[in-house]
Amino acid sequence: MKKSLFLSLLLTFLTTFNAWSQQSFRFHDGKFRIAQFTDIHWDAKSANCKQTSAIIQKVIQTEKPDIAILTGDIVTEQPAAEGWKSIIQIFENSHLPFVVVMGNHDAEVMSKKEIYQQLTASSYYAGCIGATNITGYGNCSIPIYSSNKSSDQPAALIYCIDSNDYQPIKEYGAYDWIHFDQIQWYRTESKKYTQANGNKPLPALAFFHIPLVEFKHVVARNDYLGGYGDGEVCSSNINSGMFASFIDMKDVMGVFCGHDHDNDLIGMEYDIALGYGRVSGLDAYGKVDRGGRIIELYEGQRKFDTWVRTANKKEDTFYYPSALTSKDERIMNYLPAKPVKPSKQGVAYTYFEGKIKHTKDIHTLKKVESGTMKNLSISNAKQNDHFAYIFRAYIQIRERGVYRFYTYSDDGSKLLIDNQLVVDNDGGHSARRAEGKVALEPGFHEIEVRYFEDYMGQELEVGYASRNITERPLPDNILFLPQP
Numbered sequence: 308m309k310k311s312l313f314l315s316l317l318l319t320f321l322t323t324f325n326a327w328s329q330q331s332f333r334f335h336d337g338k339f340r341i342a343q344f345t346d347i348h349w350d351a352k353s354a355n356c357k358q359t360s361a362i363i364q365k366v367i368q369t370e371k372p373d374i375a376i377l378t379g380d381i382v383t384e385q386p387a388a389e390g391w392k393s394i395i396q397i398f399e400n401s402h403l404p405f406v407v408v409m410g411n412h413d414a415e416v417m418s419k420k421e422i423y424q425q426l427t428a429s430s431y432y433a434g435c436i437g438a439t440n441i442t443g444y445g446n447c448s449i450p451i452y453s454s455n456k457s458s459d460q461p462a463a464l465i466y467c468i469d470s471n472d473y474q475p476i477k478e479y480g481a482y483d484w485i486h487f488d489q490i491q492w493y494r495t496e497s498k499k500y501t502q503a504n505g506n507k508p509l510p511a512l513a514f515f516h517i518p519l520v521e522f523k524h525v526v527a528r529n530d531y532l533g534g535y536g537d538g539e540v541c542s543s544n545i546n547s548g549m550f551a552s553f554i555d556m557k558d559v560m561g562v563f564c565g566h567d568h569d570n571d572l573i574g575m576e577y578d579i580a581l582g583y584g585r586v587s588g589l590d591a592y593g594k595v596d597r598g599g600r601i602i603e604l605y606e607g608q609r610k611f612d613t614w615v616r617t618a619n620k621k622e623d624t625f626y627y628p629s630a631l632t633s634k635d636e637r638i639m640n641y642l643p644a645k646p647v648k649p650s651k652q653g654v655a656y657t658y659f660e661g662k663i664k665h666t667k668d669i670h671t672l673k674k675v676e677s678g679t680m681k682n683l684s685i686s687n688a689k690q691n692d693h694f695a696y697i698f699r700a701y702i703q704i705r706e707r708g709v710y711r712f713y714t715y716s717d718d719g720s721k722l723l724i725d726n727q728l729v730v731d732n733d734g735g736h737s738a739r740r741a742e743g744k745v746a747l748e749p750g751f752h753e754i755e756v757r758y759f760e761d762y763m764g765q766e767l768e769v770g771y772a773s774r775n776i777t778e779r780p781l782p783d784n785i786l787f788l789p790q791p
């Protein structure tokens with residue numbers, strides 16, 4: 308009886324401790340740091356275990372994260388229980404809370420239920436087995452609280468989701484997908500936190516093992532930081548709609564996965580960053596140096612920085628939400644500021660009428676008028692179709708850095724900075740976006756936008772972003788009239 312009571316009290320203590328430790332995650336001086344380790348492929352019989360453990364510990368010691376997220380394929384050989392014991396000890400010895408999501412190989416050597424029973428016995432495990440009425444194990448949300456210790460309101464969220472493993476119908480491909488009941492669970496969690504935050508979505512990240520189909524879109528655009536050594540994205544063939552729910556709920560800023568060991572790229576799909584971790588285990592296939600991905604959140608902002616850390620170096624940083632990188636900052640040529648001091652704000656324009664198919668032909672059109680306006684606008688065009696504008700101004704750049712400019716236009720447009728083409732959105736087309744990057748020294752730079760409207764619909768928006776400026780249309784107060 309006494310033994311039974313003791314075990315009951317011990318279980319209650321451990322459960323309470325885990326719940327307490329989860330709720331104790333807080334920003335420190337406005338930042339919160341996550342280490343993602345993935346595809347460790349631990350084999351307790353392998354001579355590589357010692358070095359794999361040393362690499363993980365070196366990343367932890369160097370980066371000093373607040374939590375570690377292990378995104379699947381962690382222990383993939385027998386004896387699995389011994390392997391999980393070794394994994395748990397790495398984080399217990401580092402005094403680092405950690406969470407595990409399942410990969411497609413973990414349950415091949417030990418059931419998910421048994422894995423989570425072993426994990427949750429550790430006082431450093433910050434996740435849970437997950438709700439029993441939805442697909443998968445380990446589905447959980449982890450709140451991160453304000454650095455103000457008197458606050459009991461979450462300031463950010465981490466979602467951990469089981470991407471499952473295999474599905475039985477061969478026509479659908481090998482890999483399973485995140486199921487509708489899991490998506491509904493996420494939507495319910497997201498709605499709960501959003502409502503508690505005054506109907507404002509909290510900044511959030513999501514972690515799971517198998518990449519979403521949308522990762523293929525990032526690769527297709529060839530606009531990403533990092534490596535694509537696998538040469539493919541091994542997602543499910545079926546699009547479950549998980550990404551659409553992330554868009555709909557408006558909280559998730561970034562999605563991080565594993566699975567494809569030689570991929571460690573990160574890029575943007577609409578307003579969400581899609582990134583791979585860095586393969587962590589020496590018994591996994593792959594040629595890249597082993598390590599982990601670090602993600603650093605900023606309190607009170609929809610903003611994070613992320614980079615890969617190996618035992619020997621820190622690799623280039625990706626800045627969210629601008630999608631600019633430290634590689635851009637390092638390799639791009641910075642355009643010097645113009646030796647001017649314009650004093651009057653505004654934009655000079657020339658308005659034309661006539662039919663063309665490309666901006667290069669604007670000067671062949673009939674010039675109707677010229678003048679100045681507060682900002683770039685086509686609202687005063689004298690007819691609905693077959694017209695064009697050339698806008699010129701000085702743009703004031705207050706901080707040295709790389710800037711991303713965009714035009715959203717129907718029909719064609721081009722944007723030049725200091726006579727250098729930055730955005731090419733030319734040709735006849737319906738409303739679409741194009742963007743480009745330029746490195747600028749602080750001061751004044753010439754900006755020129757060429758635009759034409761052919762027929763059926765007319766639209767022009769011009770905007771920018773930088774590492775420290777969230778994307779927005781060009782504000783009036785940075786535009787100045789050209790000097791005579």
